[in-house]
Amino acid sequence: MKKVLLLATGGTIACTHSEEGLTPGMSGDGILELLPELREGFAIESRDILNLDSSNIQPEEWQRIAEKVAELIEEGWAEGVILTHGTDTMAYTASALSFMLENIPLPVVLTGSQLPLTDPLSDGLENIRTALAMAASGHSGVFVAFNRQILLGTRAVKVRTTNFQAFESVNVKPVGWIDSRGLNIREGLLPKADGPFQLRSQLCKEVVLIKLIPG
Ligand code: ASP
DSSP, X not given: OEEEEEEEEESGGGEEEETTEEEEOOOHHHHHHHOGGGGTTEXXXXXXXXXXXXXXXXXXXXXXXXXXXXXXXXXXXXXXXXXXXXXXXXHHHHHHHHHHEETOXXXXXXXXXXXXXXXXXOSHHHHHHHHHHHHTSXXXXXXXXXXXXXXXTTTEEEOOXXXXXXXXXXXXXXXXXXXXXXXXXXXXXXXXXXXXXXXXXXXXXXXXXXXXXXX
């Protein structure tokens, strides 16, 4: 049985109704309780690291997530990690983790949803299923799983706010997809390790964004 660890960080997928409207209130265990069928064929555990709307996720949170994943690698139980995360900044976290977790020896798969898991029309279940397939695939790297596609963490961009096809892969095809054969992988696009795993959690804050526009 493949061992997968779900790390919960909040986002719409974990939202429940509160007096202030939708807030990310569901724990990792709460997510797994809603999806009992996922436990068939997999050993899944969950841990909570954050409970945030992803618009509040900053480089400090990337560091916390990267350190947690490094801890899990050290523990050695998990063969793959699913990171539930809000969609608004998921691509930024995925990209940062891709560089912070150098030569990562297991799959870390970020996923979320456009509608909370508690909504009967939610895309969350499908996205977690896709993430689970990738997390249990043995293909190492940082990925985004969304709408039955697997994107490289360094290439994913959120391009739609309401459509379930929320993410696209920039300048390279998705690294994987689900169809009636199950999970398909473009092996040539997978990240290749060129040394031992290293946690690179120090980030330089002296960064300026310069936008160049015509006129
Ligand atoms: N505002 C939410 C977030 O990024 C949107 C979502 O999860 O889809 O946390």
